[in-house]
Amino acid sequence: MSDSSENIIVAENVSKTFPNGVKALRDVSLDVKKGEVVVIIGASGSGKTTFLRTINQLETVDSGKIIVEGVDVTDPKTNLTKIRADIGMVFQHFNVFPHLTVLENVMLAQILVRKRKKEEAERIAMEFLTKVGIADKKDEYPTNLSGGQKQRVAIARALAMHPKIMLFDEATSALDPEMVGGILDIMKQLAKEGITMVVVTHEMGFAREAADRIVYMDSGKIVEMGTPDEIFNNPKTDRLKQFLSQIL
Amino acid sequence: MRRKKHTLLWNIAFVLVIIGIGFFIYKASLRINYSWNWRAVPSYLVYKAEDEIDAPAPGIVEGYKDGELILKTEKNKILHIKVEHPILKKGAVVNEGDELGYNTHYKAGPLLVGLYMTIKVSLVSIVMALIIGLFTGLMRISENPLFKNLSTVYIELVRGTPLLVQIFIVYFFIGTLFSMTRFIAGAFALAVFEGAYIAEIIRAGIQSIPRGQTEAALALGMNYFQIMRYIIIPQAFKRVLPALAGQFISLIKDSSLLSIISLTELTKAGREVVASTFSPFEVWFTVAALYFIVTYSLSLFDRYLERRLAGDE
Numbered sequence: 001m002s003d004s005s006e007n008i009i010v011a012e013n014v015s016k017t018f019p020n021g022v023k024a025l026r027d028v029s030l031d032v033k034k035g036e037v038v039v040i041i042g043a044s045g046s047g048k049t050t051f052l053r054t055i056n057q058l059e060t061v062d063s064g065k066i067i068v069e070g071v072d073v074t075d076p077k078t079n080l081t082k083i084r085a086d087i088g089m090v091f092q093h094f095n096v097f098p099h100l101t102v103l104e105n106v107m108l109a110q111i112l113v114r115k116r117k118k119e120e121a122e123r124i125a126m127e128f129l130t131k132v133g134i135a136d137k138k139d140e141y142p143t144n145l146s147g148g149q150k151q152r153v154a155i156a157r158a159l160a161m162h163p164k165i166m167l168f169d170e171a172t173s174a175l176d177p178e179m180v181g182g183i184l185d186i187m188k189q190l191a192k193e194g195i196t197m198v199v200v201t202h203e204m205g206f207a208r209e210a211a212d213r214i215v216y217m218d219s220g221k222i223v224e225m226g227t228p229d230e231i232f233n234n235p236k237t238d239r240l241k242q243f244l245s246q247i248l
Numbered sequence: 249m250r251r252k253k254h255t256l257l258w259n260i261a262f263v264l265v266i267i268g269i270g271f272f273i274y275k276a277s278l279r280i281n282y283s284w285n286w287r288a289v290p291s292y293l294v295y296k297a298e299d300e301i302d303a304p305a306p307g308i309v310e311g312y313k314d315g316e317l318i319l320k321t322e323k324n325k326i327l328h329i330k331v332e333h334p335i336l337k338k339g340a341v342v343n344e345g346d347e348l349g350y351n352t353h354y355k356a357g358p359l360l361v362g363l364y365m366t367i368k369v370s371l372v373s374i375v376m377a378l379i380i381g382l383f384t385g386l387m388r389i390s391e392n393p394l395f396k397n398l399s400t401v402y403i404e405l406v407r408g409t410p411l412l413v414q415i416f417i418v419y420f421f422i423g424t425l426f427s428m429t430r431f432i433a434g435a436f437a438l439a440v441f442e443g444a445y446i447a448e449i450i451r452a453g454i455q456s457i458p459r460g461q462t463e464a465a466l467a468l469g470m471n472y473f474q475i476m477r478y479i480i481i482p483q484a485f486k487r488v489l490p491a492l493a494g495q496f497i498s499l500i501k502d503s504s505l506l507s508i509i510s511l512t513e514l515t516k517a518g519r520e521v522v523a524s525t526f527s528p529f530e531v532w533f534t535v536a537a538l539y540f541i542v543t544y545s546l547s548l549f550d551r552y553l554e555r556r557l558a559g560d561e
Contacts, residue, residue: 098483109465
């Protein structure tokens with residue numbers, strides 16, 4: 001960690017073994033700079049999602065350290081709710097709250113966690129619902145929405161907290177093909193706006209276009225890391241070459 | 249067309265079976281020489297009570313007009329006294345305190361009073377049972393061994409012993425210890441019993457909510473209490489509503505066991521009426537009907553709630 005002031009996420013030698021004995025992460029170290037867009041690619045079971053989830057501690061680690069905005073989130077004494085509020089997360093299966101309307105979905109955590117007044121929370125919610133193009137559905141319940149619309153709600157819900165970091169966990173994997181483009185466009189837009197993003201995805205087009213840096217993981221390890229040009233046009237390791245040949 | 253015909257046929261069969269059962273009961277009662285007396289039953293529900301009206305002062309009855317008895321006192325004062333049913337004629341001489349007549353008003357009979365007590369004790373008990381069930385249900389899924397074990401012991405003990413025995417223990421032991429009234433002891437015993445079942449219902453409901461809901465809420469920075477209060481319990485409640493309603497219905501029916509500690513609820517009231525009228529058949533059928541009205545109303549209310557809540561899922 002040479003210039004730690006600039007690194008908003010610092011992961012050092014993170015390892016994790018699941019209770020069933022699977023080694024999910026082996027000595028993963030990764031620094032993410034402020035404003036950087038890091039895309040993690042790799043086959044299923046490579047540990048990329050597990051690693052992403054350790055950043056906001058939805059997944060604990062067995063050893064190693066993760067420091068987010070100067071706070072060691074792996075320290076048991078750390079108040080996680082505070083740091084989690086600064087890390088937005090978008091899930092593969094959206095995880096919108098089915099018992100709340102679209103607007104309420106985006107307002108709830110603002111009121112409970114950010115302690116915003118109802119009017120302010122509603123104003124901010126509408127701002128981000130408009131941004132993701134779903135403001136007209138504000139009074140609908142999620143059941144009445146398509147997958148793509150639900151994911152838009154989930155993105156607005158995360159953004160409304162004004163997070164410093166956004167984590168995307170295969171945000172388009174559960175979507176119908178015709179919905180994928182719209183979500184990727186929103187993610188590209190966010191990347192341009194300079195928010196720090198860590199993205200786990202199978203969308204190589206997005207990785208090539210939006211990433212500042214691509215991380216390739218396999219068997220719980222970071223195998224290769226570089227700019228999109230380096231990764232796609234100049235892969236060094238055989239494993240990455242093989243992976244790319246399978247998916248491209 | 250053919251299908252429809254069959255449905256009608258089976259519906260007719262249903263009605264015939266019901267009539268048959270009714271006829272059988274009637275015949276059976278004839279064989280044991282039971283004389284039915286349904287006419288007395290309404291008075292156990294509602295009856296006309298008579299209030300005696302007495303003369304406020306000695307005097308002479310002057311007449312009766314517009315529902316008022318005119319009484320001329322010894323001091324030549326004319327008094328107008330409201331009496332619906334006068335028993336004295338004009339010219340009668342009365343002393344102070346003599347009965348002039350009586351008024352009537354409708355009063356709840358013993359069965360209705362008992363029903364009221366059943367509803368009251370059930371309501372209090374349901375509220376307590378919900379609170380007990382919610383907390384022990386949450387304790388049961390807690391990772392803290394203290395909470396987890398405490399709730400497990402409570403649930404197993406309660407489910408492994410008869411309610412009647414628990415009522416005795418609560419009434420005679422805990423009730424004496426904390427000098428509880430019959431009502432409080434009874435409601436508490438019922439709540440402790442049903443709370444264990446409600447805890448299991450709530451545990452199952454909470455565990456049925458996908459893990460992703462908690463994760464999304466955690467990722468937004470919400471704490472355990474907020475996640476439970478705003479995300480998990482509202483969704484779980486909707487899912488367990490039918491099971492909860494069933495448990496509440498059980499509770500109402502189980503409240504009949506409180507008659508054993510002399511709480512005059514519907515069943516005890518029924519026993520008392522039977523003891524004084526010797527019409528056990530009519531009274532017990534009536535008691536059963538009253539229980540059914542309450543439980544069926546609850547069941548209808550549950551269905552209404554389910555339909556209303558179904559809108560957003």
